[in-house]
Amino acid sequence: xxxxxxxxxxxxxxxxxxxxxxxxxxxxxxxxxxxxxxxxxxxxxxxxxxxxxxxxxxxxxxxxxxxxxxxxxxxxxxxxxxxxxxxxxxxxxxxxxxxxxxxxxxxxxxxxxxxxxxxxxxxxxxxxxxxxxxxxxxxxxxxxxxxxxxxxxxxxxxxxxxxxxxxxxxxxxxxxxxxxxxxxxxxxxxxxxxxxxxxxxxxxxxxxxxxxxxxxxxxxxxxxxxxxxxxxxxxxxxxxxxxxxxxxxxxxxxxxxxxxxxxxxxxxxxxxxxxxxxxxxxxxxxxxxxxxxxx
Numbered sequence: 593x594x595x596x597x598x599x600x601x602x603x604x605x606x607x608x609x610x611x612x613x614x615x616x617x618x619x620x621x622x623x624x625x626x627x628x629x630x631x632x633x634x635x636x637x638x639x640x641x642x643x644x645x646x647x648x649x650x651x652x653x654x655x656x657x658x659x660x661x662x663x664x665x666x667x668x669x670x671x672x673x674x675x676x677x678x679x680x681x682x683x684x685x686x687x688x689x690x691x692x693x694x695x696x697x698x699x700x701x702x703x704x705x706x707x708x709x710x711x712x713x714x715x716x717x718x719x720x721x722x723x724x725x726x727x728x729x730x731x732x733x734x735x736x737x738x739x740x741x742x743x744x745x746x747x748x749x750x751x752x753x754x755x756x757x758x759x760x761x762x763x764x765x766x767x768x769x770x771x772x773x774x775x776x777x778x779x780x781x782x783x784x785x786x787x788x789x790x791x792x793x794x795x796x797x798x799x800x801x802x803x804x805x806x807x808x809x810x811x812x813x814x815x816x817x818x819x820x821x822x823x824x825x826x827x828x829x830x831x832x833x834x835x836x837x838x839x840x841x842x843x844x845x846x847x848x849x850x851x852x853x854x855x856x857x858x859x860x861x862x863x864x865x866x867x868x869x870x871x872x873x874x875x876x877x878x879x880x881x882x883x884x885x886x887x
Contacts, residue, residue: 595600641794707738707836717756718856721804724883726876731836736762736829738832738880741836742870748836749869752877755822757782757851757858765860766821766828779851779858783809786849791819801850803861804886808852815845824862848877854886 701708713722714735725760729740755763758776765771767790776782783798797811800837821828825841826849833839841847841864848863863877 596640603671616797638878642707645732700732704731715755716754717759717761719754719756719854719859720887722887723880725878728834729836730781730876730880733832733835733837734762737824737838739836739838739872740876742873743868746835746837748838749866750864750873750877751824751838751861752861752880753829754859754861756856757860760827760860763824763827763829765826767826770826770843774876777850777857779807779809779853782851782860783849786851787811789826791811791815791817792825794849797849799887801849803852803881804884806852806854806886808850811849811851813847813849815841815843815847818843824864827861846874848874848881854887 614851627701634801642773668694699708700706705729709726711722711724712732713720716735729742730738731740731748732738736755737751739748739751741748743749755765757760758765758770768791769785770782780798787794787798792813793816795812795814798809799811801808801810815825820826821840822831822840823831823838825845825847831837831839844867846867848865848867850861852859852861861881863874863881865877
């Protein structure tokens with residue numbers, strides 16, 4: 593508000609003069625401070641007449657200063673009188689400047705036992721990675737899997753589990769098709785075995801993919817016969833009750849499989865959705881996997 597103070601001092605000093613010309617200069621100086629708008633045309637205002645005496649002109653100038661300051665305070669809080677036109681009056685708005693956001697610390701909501709939306713980190717069989725939880729409702733079961741319940745009781749309609757292959761600690765391969773030694777050499781070999789597993793119908797793949805910057809294979813299957821092992825058809829683990837629990841994988845369920853090549857060997861990621869679950873659950877599983885980053 594430096595210009596405001598300067599103008600006020602100028603008006604006060606000129607109030608002590610009887611010169612008609614100085615009063616004119618006060619009005620001209622004050623009017624020059626106002627931005628040109630449709631409401632304030634250039635030229636002599638209608639209220640400024642040749643017959644105005646010096647005191648009237650100075651009083652009018654003081655009133656203009658007060659009105660100008662009030663107008664600028666409304667349009668641009670904290671703006672400087674006499675500066676450039678406020679942003680709201682500019683011919684083009686200034687470009688938005690991205691504001692830095694604090695990274696999410698993740699964690700679990702103590703009121704619901706669900707993950708909070710944001711970045712989470714896990715260590716599974718010595719493979720350390722992080723991922724984004726896109727929506728509320730995903731519940732962790734240790735480092736073994738995450739699941740989500742959307743319909744009815746506590747049973748989950750979607751699960752996403754992960755384990756090393758072939759030596760997971762909490763989850764072990766249990767499908768007989770995975771015992772073929774040829775499936776242990778590369779992600780492509782294991783994906784080929786998974787894509788032809790007994791009791792499944794291949795929907796898509798095997799296809800090359802990238803997970804967290806690592807080479808991977810992707811396969812999508814539908815369960816047609818209950819020939820796998822529970823809870824995860826290809827992997828078995830000690831199922832738990834309570835919360836959004838997952839205990840069986842039955843006929844009609846959809847399985848989304850990613851096999852990733854990591855520094856500690858092959859890493860098996862399995863997403864399964866219930867046929868009664870919402871279609872978006874499969875999309876959320878894909879979002880989570882796409883967001884994964886390996887350390």
